[in-house]
Amino acid sequence: MEWGEFLNVAWSRSIELISTESDQIRYGQIGVGYWFAGLVVAVVFLTLVRLSATARRHARSHSGFAVRLQHQRSALGAFLYNAPKILLALAVIGVAIALADPFLTATQEITGDVESRVRIDLVDTSLSMAWEFPDTGKSRAQVAREAHLRFLEMRQDKNDRVSLWVFSSFPYMIDDFVIDDELYFFQVMEAPYATVKILAPQSGTSIDRLFIPPDKVRIIPSEGNTNINSALQAVVRHFDQDDASGGAAPGQHRAVLIITDAGVDEMPEDEFAQLSARNIVPYVIYINIGGLDGQRDDGRTTPPLLEMIQTHGGEYFDVTDERGILRAYEAIDEREAVRVEVSQQAQKVPIFPQFLLLSMALLVVSIPAGFVAELLWGTHP
Numbered sequence: 001m002e003w004g005e006f007l008n009v010a011w012s013r014s015i016e017l018i019s020t021e022s023d024q025i026r027y028g029q030i031g032v033g034y035w036f037a038g039l040v041v042a043v044v045f046l047t048l049v050r051l052s053a054t055a056r057r058h059a060r061s062h063s064g065f066a067v068r069l070q071h072q073r074s075a076l077g078a079f080l081y082n083a084p085k086i087l088l089a090l091a092v093i094g095v096a097i098a099l100a101d102p103f104l105t106a107t108q109e110i111t112g113d114v115e116s117r118v119r120i121d122l123v124d125t126s127l128s129m130a131w132e133f134p135d136t137g138k139s140r141a142q143v144a145r146e147a148h149l150r151f152l153e154m155r156q157d158k159n160d161r162v163s164l165w166v167f168s169s170f171p172y173m174i175d176d177f178v179i180d181d182e183l184y185f186f187q188v189m190e191a192p193y194a195t196v197k198i199l200a201p202q203s204g205t206s207i208d209r210l211f212i213p214p215d216k217v218r219i220i221p222s223e224g225n226t227n228i229n230s231a232l233q234a235v236v237r238h239f240d241q242d243d244a245s246g247g248a249a250p251g252q253h254r255a256v257l258i259i260t261d262a263g264v265d266e267m268p269e270d271e272f273a274q275l276s277a278r279n280i281v282p283y284v285i286y287i288n289i290g291g292l293d294g295q296r297d298d299g300r301t302t303p304p305l306l307e308m309i310q311t312h313g314g315e316y317f318d319v320t321d322e323r324g325i326l327r328a329y330e331a332i333d334e335r336e337a338v339r340v341e342v343s344q345q346a347q348k349v350p351i352f353p354q355f356l357l358l359s360m361a362l363l364v365v366s367i368p369a370g371f372v373a374e375l376l377w378g379t380h381p
Contacts, residue, residue: 016354025102025103025104025351026103027100027101027102027103028100028102028103029099030100032099032101033096033097033100036095036096040092040096077377078377080373080376080377081374081377082373083373084365084366084367084370084373085370087365088366088367091358091359091362091363091366094359094362095355095356095359097355098352098353101350101352102350102352102355103349103351103352104351117158117160117161117253117255118160118162118177118242118253118255119160119161119257120162120164120165120235120238120239120256121148121162121164121165121188121256121259122165122166122171122231122232122235122256122258123141123148123164123165123167123191124166124167124168124226124228124258124260125167125192125193125195126195126196126225126263127168127196127199127200128140128263129144129193129194129261129287130193130194130196130211130212130217131211133287133289134289136322139193139194139211140261140287140289141194142193142211142216143287143322144259144285144287144325145188147322147325148259148329149188150326151329151332151333152181152184152188153185154330154333155181155333156181159179160181161177161178161179162177162178162184163175163177163238164187164188165231165234165238166191167228167230167231167234168194168196168220168224168226168227169225169227171230171231171234173238174187174188174191192216192218193212193213193217194217195217195223196219197222197224199212226263226264227265228258228264228266228268228271228305229271232268232271233271235256235275236274236275239254240278254278254279255281255282255283256275256280256281256283257332258282258283258285259284260284260285260286260287260305261286261288261289262303264305267304267305267308268308269308272308272314273312275314281313282309282312282313282314283315283316283317283332283335284305284306284309284314284315284316285316285317285332286303286306286316286317288318288319288320289320
């Protein structure tokens, strides 16, 4: 940012703060502001005690000669000498206020309906997801992730509260419930494709053939299988602990979206029953590649996991190509749209950036001005 632009922004933010009525400001973390202010007061007090208790070096109380008036510091000089200290004090006050998380409350009138849902995205990152999605040259995880990002674009500005989890042997929360579409999009984009103990090549391919970028792999010694049971248990606990989604109250529209190739170690029947009891709808994006080795040996056309999910009120989407996975997400987008009538909506408008910007501007001015003042008016008889 150029100096002219910086000064314009700082000036406009200062005008906004001056025009803001102080009785309209609320504080989210006022204790932090008090703590910081107390720390500053303690440091200033200890500094004054040190200065008063110790003698100044290279100084004596009287030189033996009267100092003429023209050689003494004038009133204007004293003001200019202390002005940087005043600006520095104002900057510290601004930082203390910013730490208290000041905000304004605004009420926005809504005409019509708002589409919203609380959802957890649960992504399988086991070793099999790092293998090739047939005829693409990409891993199953990458194909699923690219379609997932397209799905998030479909759900943009629909006020969803979403949390991201990945699982292999153990579940890992990547992001807690958020409503910031852009932030969540980048969290999903940067999430790992695989969490494995060792990245082994797919059976039937050359030993050095891998279909996943190295930066998308997390090597964790405790990983090694696909434990969807513990992942769903963690999801249930997370829903229960989320006060904003209403707990297990009836009428709440909540969902868990599972992206997996269904090569799980155990059947999570109890976990699906717990989701059903809480009115949480499970959706499964089934990455169907005909079994982990390309062909099933039990003659089943539908994995047991998918049959089980239907008995508990869920739904699965069998996808065998890239276009199929996009169609599945489009179908889920239609089912995810839950209309809720809203008459007004309270919004929290944070204003701490204005205080921080004003404090930064004061520091930019006061620190160099302090050096100049010390050079010009700091030394006097």
